[in-house]
Amino acid sequence: MKKLLAWLEHRVGFRDSILPMLMHPIPRGAAGPMGWWYVFGSASMTLLAIQILTGIGLALVYVPSADKAYESLLYLNYEQPMGWFLRALHNTSAGGMVLMVAIHMTQVFLHGSFKYPRELTWILGVCLLFLTLGLAFTGQVLRWDGDAYWGLGVGAAMAGRVPILGPYIVRLLLGGPIIGADTLSRFFALHVFILPGLLLVTLGLHLWVVLRKGISEPPVPGEPVDPTTYDAKYHEELKKGVPFLGDAVVKDGLFSALVVITVVVIAAVFGPKGPGAYPDPTLPGADPKPDWPFLWTYAALTLLPAEVETPLILTAPLVLLVVLFGLPFYANRGERAPSRRPLAVLGVIVLWSLLIVLTLIGIKGPGAPTMDGWSGIPVPVDMVKRSSPVQLAGAAVLQNKQCRNCHALEGKGGIRGPDLTNVGTRLTRDELIRQVIQGGGLMPAYGKQLKPHEVTALVEFLVNCRPAGETPARNPAQPVPTRTTARAEN
Ligand code: HEC
Structure with a gap:
């Protein structure tokens, strides 16, 4: 056994490469009770691991063709042993991952950890957020039922409003001017190859810069970031640091375990989502609400008057991109402590309240389209x-x-x-x-x-x-x- 390990060590060089990575020092402040603030990133990764495992399981059975997808989901739900649980877990953990990435970003934002020298870490993190959202969106299209069909129709119609490029974007997304046989293949490729590939590469880079620049020390009021002196100070801090493989890993592990248990319980109790009505645009009974990570956009669009809809659909994403990607550049120095950044705290409170309220409205509200017009309301x-x-x-x-x-x-x-x-x-x-x-x-x-x-x-x-x-x-x-x-x- 020892010989085998030595043989492996000689070739892999675990002790010179991986071990130092695990033992790298982190600021002492990030290890104590404050350490609980640092667990959300690793929990997102744990959920990603669940997604990959359950996703592979699903891909073995799922048939990505417009006329078979629906049946293959029914097969998973009712015939494949544990198929229903695989679907439920994949869906629940997907929502959990979106939430966890959002919480992780909020924490990083509140603690000003995106400031010098961690600008690139933040930017790669924003890319990870969008890739996660992209996976959530394409995933809900693969649940090829009436809701998915209608939801995609509305999504494509929004994309179609982009001046000049609109029709091309729609064609690229749908594989044609309308939702058809090619559409599902496109979304399958996006969901299973393209987006996960990009996500893993981006995650690798994200982790690389996290290791390179180290995790930030907990913010201290009155100790602003100054790019000219920060590195030296941080270096001093690390000399008194503690190894990552210790307190930090234990906290990460405990929190991830809690998250996994929560996700498994929710999946087991609530079961898989759909598939709902058969995907036929002429059949009544569809309820084209997006999955909950996107419900807030749906509620916002329902509430807004039609005149501001198009301008908003076109400008809001651009504003969001500029704000998120620009953040570490126009605020890369200065105070990090939330107590000294009231505007940042206020922004977080407003944004989260807005997201939560809009999501609740999305769950309860009548929404548009309402999808019951066919049933009761007679022509006057x-x-x-x-x-x-x-x-x-x-x-x-x-x-x-x-x-x-x-x-x-x-x-x-x-x-x-x-x-x-x-x-x-x-x-x-x-x-x-x-x-x-x-x-x-x-x-x-x-x-x-x-x-x-x-x-x-x-x-x-x-x-x-x-x-x-x-x-x-x-x-x-x-x-x-x-x-x-x-x-x-x-
Ligand atoms: C998914 C929702 C949806 C469904 C279903 C729908 N429409 Fe529309 N319709 C709209 C929207 C949104 C507009 C406004 C278009 C715009 O912004 O240019 C519109 C516009 C119209 C207009 C022009 C009204 C005006 O005052 O400019 C007519 C007429 C119309 N629809 C008829 C129909 C008919 C007939 C059907 C059924 C065969 C139908 N619609 C189904 C969403 C829908």
């Missing part, structure tokens, strides 16, 4: 009364195709799209046809799901959606109609 009586048979057929299409998940008639129905009660005065027949067939804004295209006679009937109904006596909207380029053509149009 007076609209029915003034409708011709063709227009009534159109009203039926409107109900059956769940237009009212997003659109209200006389105030009743969804709120994602405009109320259609008077749409006939706003849009011409051509514009209505275009809107229905091609969609636009946050509205999906219905061209492929409607037969020509359904489109005709629907548009007849929509043209008639206007107060009694008011003329339909018309194209200013067309001549004013004579009395006979006007009657024909009605």
